[in-house]
Amino acid sequence: MAGAPLLVSASASAPPVTRGHPVWRRLLIAGTVVFLTIFIVLPVVNVFTQALSKGVAAYTEVFTGPAADQPPRNLAEKRKLSTRRAQSEKTASAIAMSVGVAAVVVPLNILFGLMAAWAVTKFRFRGRLLLIALIDLPFSVSPVVAGLIFVLLLGRTGLFGAWATNFVWPDPTSIAWRGFGGGWPIGFDRFNSGIIFTPLAIVLASVFVTFPFVARSVIPLMQAQGTDEEVAALSLGASGWRTFRFVTLPNIRWALLYGTILCTARAFGEFGAVSVVSGNTDANDTMPLRIEKLWNEYDNQAAFTVASLLALLAMVTLVLKTLIDWRAARSARRDTGATLQAGPPS
Amino acid sequence: MSIEVRGISKSFGPTRVLKEIDLRIETGELVALLGPSGSGKTTLLRIIAGMEHADPGGGSVLFDGQDITAQGIGDRRIGFVFQHYALFKNMSVFENIAFGLRSKPWRSRPDAAQIKSKVDALLDLIQLGSLAQRYPSQLSGGQRQRVALARALAVEPRVLLLDEPFGALDATVRRELRRWLRRLHETIHVTTIFVTHDQEEALEVSDRVAVMRAGQIEQFGSPQEVYENPASPFVFQFLGHYNVFSARGQVADAPLSAGGGEGALTLVRPHDVVVSRNGNDRDAIPARVLHVGLVGPLVRVELERLDRKESIDAELTSEASKELALKPGDSVFVTSRHEHSFEDYSI
Numbered sequence: 001m002a003g004a005p006l007l008v009s010a011s012a013s014a015p016p017v018t019r020g021h022p023v024w025r026r027l028l029i030a031g032t033v034v035f036l037t038i039f040i041v042l043p044v045v046n047v048f049t050q051a052l053s054k055g056v057a058a059y060t061e062v063f064t065g066p067a068a069d070q071p072p073r074n075l076a077e078k079r080k081l082s083t084r085r086a087q088s089e090k091t092a093s094a095i096a097m098s099v100g101v102a103a104v105v106v107p108l109n110i111l112f113g114l115m116a117a118w119a120v121t122k123f124r125f126r127g128r129l130l131l132i133a134l135i136d137l138p139f140s141v142s143p144v145v146a147g148l149i150f151v152l153l154l155g156r157t158g159l160f161g162a163w164a165t166n167f168v169w170p171d172p173t174s175i176a177w178r179g180f181g182g183g184w185p186i187g188f189d190r191f192n193s194g195i196i197f198t199p200l201a202i203v204l205a206s207v208f209v210t211f212p213f214v215a216r217s218v219i220p221l222m223q224a225q226g227t228d229e230e231v232a233a234l235s236l237g238a239s240g241w242r243t244f245r246f247v248t249l250p251n252i253r254w255a256l257l258y259g260t261i262l263c264t265a266r267a268f269g270e271f272g273a274v275s276v277v278s279g280n281t282d283a284n285d286t287m288p289l290r291i292e293k294l295w296n297e298y299d300n301q302a303a304f305t306v307a308s309l310l311a312l313l314a315m316v317t318l319v320l321k322t323l324i325d326w327r328a329a330r331s332a333r334r335d336t337g338a339t340l341q342a343g344p345p346s
Numbered sequence: 347m348s349i350e351v352r353g354i355s356k357s358f359g360p361t362r363v364l365k366e367i368d369l370r371i372e373t374g375e376l377v378a379l380l381g382p383s384g385s386g387k388t389t390l391l392r393i394i395a396g397m398e399h400a401d402p403g404g405g406s407v408l409f410d411g412q413d414i415t416a417q418g419i420g421d422r423r424i425g426f427v428f429q430h431y432a433l434f435k436n437m438s439v440f441e442n443i444a445f446g447l448r449s450k451p452w453r454s455r456p457d458a459a460q461i462k463s464k465v466d467a468l469l470d471l472i473q474l475g476s477l478a479q480r481y482p483s484q485l486s487g488g489q490r491q492r493v494a495l496a497r498a499l500a501v502e503p504r505v506l507l508l509d510e511p512f513g514a515l516d517a518t519v520r521r522e523l524r525r526w527l528r529r530l531h532e533t534i535h536v537t538t539i540f541v542t543h544d545q546e547e548a549l550e551v552s553d554r555v556a557v558m559r560a561g562q563i564e565q566f567g568s569p570q571e572v573y574e575n576p577a578s579p580f581v582f583q584f585l586g587h588y589n590v591f592s593a594r595g596q597v598a599d600a601p602l603s604a605g606g607g608e609g610a611l612t613l614v615r616p617h618d619v620v621v622s623r624n625g626n627d628r629d630a631i632p633a634r635v636l637h638v639g640l641v642g643p644l645v646r647v648e649l650e651r652l653d654r655k656e657s658i659d660a661e662l663t664s665e666a667s668k669e670l671a672l673k674p675g676d677s678v679f680v681t682s683r684h685e686h687s688f689e690d691y692s693i
Binding site (some may be wrong): 228232233235236238251 | 395397424425430433449494498
């Protein structure tokens with residue numbers, strides 16, 4: 001699901017080709033429907049039926065913990081309850097980790113993606129084509145290899161190993177208000193050291209893997225629009241920021257949103273790279289890693305429950321993507337002046 | 347605001363697009379940069395605007411005697427109009443024109459009421475007051491270009507630069523809009539440079555024309571000057587249709603060579619060609635009529651010289667053609683009313 005250029009989707013409203021034998025048409029449609037049913041609809045339905053196989057209460061228990069409505073009657077039950085509680089705490093922490101990682105990775109990649117797209121489309125320089133190829137690199141590298149690259153670079157024996165193992169960074173969840181007693185009014189209470197096998201490594205790996213989405217969806221559009229509008233804004237005395245905010249950004253907003261959504265979906269779904277750099281500790285689990293662990297522990301219902309959350313996210317993504325395609329096609333039509341005869345906008 | 351360009355050169359990779367250009371434009375002038383594509387006219391305009399930087403080493407651009415070579419586009423206070431308008435698609439006509447005013451630093455930024463009155467005045471100037479809330483896509487090409495012009499004028503630029511402003515418009519709108527530009531310039535008198543490859547446009551609109559060729563200015567003068575006294579065969583040829591009456595290497599069998607001697611090139615405009623039934627003049631060239639076509643009040647006659655089998659185009663008034671009653675195949679004699687001879691040339 002590489003970021004398809006929006007310009008292509010803008011022409012999706014072109015009339016379909018209706019020539020050809022009707023039998024062929026029906027066969028092709030039927031084949032597609034059968035394929036989609038077997039490979040997409042059935043698995044998704046299966047995910048939800050498995051997740052809800054023990055009822056809604058069991059579904060929510062997976063991440064909220066068992067309800068303590070009645071006290072355990074004996075030691076065996078008490079032990080069972082505490083295991084279930086521990087499991088659900090791990091799952092909840094995995095969900096929090098995924099949300100946290102995405103919350104850092106997506107804004108970073110919006111920033112990097114825009115910068116890269118801007119550099120590549122608004123300037124001409126030596127090595128530009130090489131840079132465009134490099135932007136695509138994370139798509140062509142296996143995520144496991146990507147994770148391994150980070151381990152080999154930042155691991156204890158890696159190229160930057162000595163520096164990376166002693167690298168100290170604040171735990172963002174430990175942010176605390178210190179008051180104006182001196183020094184910074186806001187500080188951190190806890191610090192982590194090292195990069196590999198910490199959440200920082202998960203962020204780095206996710207940034208690498210999801211980098212192309214924003215850049216790829218924005219570049220074709222920026223390329224097609226050229227630089228005239230920006231130069232015009234600059235000639236009118238606008239600052240660089242104002243030019244970006246009021247001229248460039250409105251022109252690419254749908255492509256940017258599209259890329260952001262794809263980037264978010266991938267940041268949540270990434271398994272390979274994250275699996276390599278997370279160190280297989282429960283505290284560093286993201287949702288896909290947690291699913292694997294639950295599955296290996298034969299807790300199918302819990303595994304499918306977490307999977308169903310990802311499936312829900314995918315479905316929301318799909319709806320948003322369709323909506324954006326539709327809006328982008330509409331605004332593209334408006335921009336090219338297809339509605340010349342239309343009256344003033346209401 | 348006078349503009350002066352001194353010794354500006356520009357290369358893109360190995361190709362030299364501009365070669366040591368010198369140009370001086372007086373305050374309030376309307377100047378056309380005229381030339382075929384690839385002559386460097388747009389590059390020169392973009393260097394004056396500050397969008398491109400000239401090759402390092404010597405060359406400079408001066409506004410009112412002040413060196414602004416190092417200034418960026420935002421500091422030069424120029425108004426630039428693009429061939430394809432470059433209007434802000436996501437803003438209404440009103441917002442497009444107001445953009446420059448809203449972009450000023452807050453100390454010198456006019457308040458909302460001042461912006462409104464200024465934009466309304468500009469909308470009146472471009473006669474689009476009723477379309478203020480439309481979006482660029484809902485306007486015709488001519489209307490878009492007028493909005494682009496108003497947007498550039500809103501910030502009261504010292505210099506107005508137009509890059510093929512009418513290039514993307516159809517013939518009727520073009521003619522209308524260039525008259526309008528001429529009138530506009532008479533009312534606001536801002537120093538204006540516009541780039542065009544249409545010689546008719548350049549001659550009709552501008553005070554002075556700079557004819558460019560291969561990165562150099564061939565001639566810079568008033569439209570009358572460049573038309574009547576072209577400095578080179580190139581200028582003559584670029585400014586309209588022409589016939590070659592004699593050229594180097596063919597002098598021996600050229601019976602008609604007025605003015606020029608050996609190795610000269612003699613060029614004649616179609617409307618200066620005189621066609622007659624009898625060859626009284628000893629310089630007259632015998633020719634055969636190939637085709638007679640009517641173009642409005644003029645009759646365009648295609649002839650073939652009998653001696654060199656070259657074609658000659660002639661434009662006759664309808665009276666003259668009635669008198670002659672030419673038909674294809676007729677034998678006639680050709681002389682010229684007025685001709686231009688060039689000693690040293692290279693085409």
